[in-house]
Amino acid sequence: MFPTIMIVDDEPSILQSLGGLLSDEGYDVITASNGYEALKKIESAAPDLVLLDVWMPGLDGIETLQEIKKISPVIQVLIITGHGNIETAVKATKLGAFDLIEKPLSFDKVIMTIQRALNFQRLEEQNRYLRRKMLEKHAINGNSSAIVALKKQIAVAAPTDAWILITGENGTGKELIARTIHQLSRRAEEPYIDINCANLSEEGFDAEFFGHEKDAFPAATGRRKGKAELAGKGTLLLDQITDLSLKNQGKLLRVLQEKQYERVGGNRTLRLDARIIATSNRDIEKEIRAGAFREELYYRLNVIPVIAPPLRDRKEDIGVLADIFLAANATQGRGSRKRLSEDALACLCAYCWPGNVRELKSLMERLSIMTEAETIRPTDLPAPYNMSPSAVSAANDLACLFSMESFDDAVEAFKETFIRKKLAENRNDVSATAAQLHISRSVIQKLIKAPGLL
Known part of the structure; x- marks a missing residue:
């Protein structure tokens, strides 16, 4: 035609x-x-x-x-x-x-x-x-209220040039969110470049970010463009920003403030034109209080904060995600097309998922390969995903505690879990529970944050 x-x-x-x-x-x-x-x-x-x-x-x-x-x-x-x-x-x-x-x-x-x-x-x-195919491939899937709110936030933030800080636990899809923002932005046709800050040594940051001229240091056998230069007018992702040393945080802050830099060993001034998106799996405000992260850098990056929700807060998405992963595994030759039975899905929904979506994806790959039947049943699930409801509850509590990186958070979580179990044993009788544990009713109120029980 x-x-x-x-x-x-x-x-x-x-x-x-x-x-x-x-x-x-x-x-x-x-x-x-x-x-x-x-x-x-x-x-x-x-x-x-x-x-x-x-x-x-x-x-x-x-x-x-x-x-x-x-x-x-x-x-x-x-x-x-x-x-x-x-x-x-x-x-x-x-x-x-x-x-x-x-x-x-x-x-x-x-x-x-x-x-x-x-x-x-x-x-x-x-x-x-x-x-369009890239967006479909890297789509943020799910219909839970947490994901609907996240999609709305991305839709509002993506067309702007504002810098974005994405926080969330490991395995929640922070890099996927960053890539989606880029693909929905006006910079979609420009480069998308990422720097994994967790893999950078103290000395390696300069060459990775700024680039270097030939003979700038013994290993510099030729000129090399840095990631900031390669990003051009596109998007530069600073993955795991909290893993940067304080010294390198200072260098980065200066560049973000001045929007210009030089290659190592060079004297030509280059302009930073890229949009910056940063990610972290830590509580940055706690890192600031501990003196491990620069407050000025936090405020510079955190123009639009985005939080990647953990899987335990969007359990209604587990069935959707599992089916997508199972279909992808079959397409990629990892066993025949499998589906979850309702009982197996119920077991998965009862689990805590400390490894979040990444853990679910790995489990579906394992089940695609190891399960012979087309339907995955509870007996096909490995431990700890196949436990009884009471055992799953206990395993969830333990998994969630050990997934926390803060000792104080873990202690507070244990206290709340302990009080709730004792309340359940006493049929939510606060007075009886307080007497049994030799604590006041106000302590129970504070720990479980449920004043209606008193």
């Missing part, structure tokens, strides 16, 4: 001669003698490319170009103009014209420019398709 080309010109001779030549080349040709007629036909005919004369009575070429881009931004527009009109060329390009063709028209040049524009259009369509 040949592309459809619209010619818009107030000179009948141009419409006839150019239309005939393009028809001979196999293109479907539509003509319009003015901008108003062109806009009406575009809505119904949807041409692939428009050849648009700039000088027309009524609605001129520049105004028609603006309206065409409003109707369909993907239509390629070639402006036909008189010789040497630089101002028109600049304005048309800024408004989205692919190129300009000067009169008198050279048919060979017209054909060559049309082919270039259509090739560019096909490339754009491929890129849009690939971006």
Whole structure:
């Protein structure tokens, strides 16, 4: 099927001669003698490319170009103009014209420019398709209230250029959130570059972030661009930002404040144009109080805070995620297509998931390979996922305690769990529980944060 080309010109001779030549080349040709007629036909005919004369009575070429881009931004527009009109060329390009063709028209040049524009259009369509597939592949799946709120926050934050700090436990998908923000941003066609701060040595930060010139240090056998330079106008992800040393945090803070830097061993000033997204699996405010993280850097990065919810707070998504992982495993040759029975899903929903989505994904891969039947039942689940409800509850409590990185948080969690179990044994009789444990009723109220029990 040949592309459809619209010619818009107030000179009948141009419409006839150019239309005939393009028809001979196999293109479907539509003509319009003015901008108003062109806009009406575009809505119904949807041409692939428009050849648009700039000088027309009524609605001129520049105004028609603006309206065409409003109707369909993907239509390629070639402006036909008189010789040497630089101002028109600049304005048309800024408004989205692919190129300009000067009169008198050279048919060979017209054909060559049309082919270039259509090739560019096909490339754009491929890129849009690939971006859609990438979004599908890395989609944030689930319908829980926590995930719905997260998706809304991403939808609001992504189109802006604001810097973002994503926090959450290991395995909650912080890098996935960062990549989704990039793909939904105006920078989606620019690079997405990540720096894993946890893997950087004290000395390795400078070369990784800033890059270096040849002979800047003994191992520098050639010039190397840093991640900040490679990111360009795209997105730079600083993964596990809290693993940076205080010294390197200071270097990073200076660059973020000044938005410029130099390669190691160089004297040329480079500009930081990338959008910054940082992630951390720690409580940064506690890190600040402990003197392990710079407060100024925290406020610089935390323009829009995003929290990745743990799987235990979105258990209604477990079935959706498990099915996606099982389907992907079958596609990738890791066993036949498996499905969870309702009883098996109930066992998984009772579990605490200290490893979050990453743990669920690993379990589904294991079950895809090791389970012979198409339906996964509770007996197919390994420990601790296959325990009785009471055993699962105890295992959950223990798993959640050991997943915490703060001793104080673990102690408080243990106290609350202990009080709740004793209350359950005493049928929620607060007075009896307080007497049994030799503590006051107010202590129970404070620990379980449930004043309605008193």
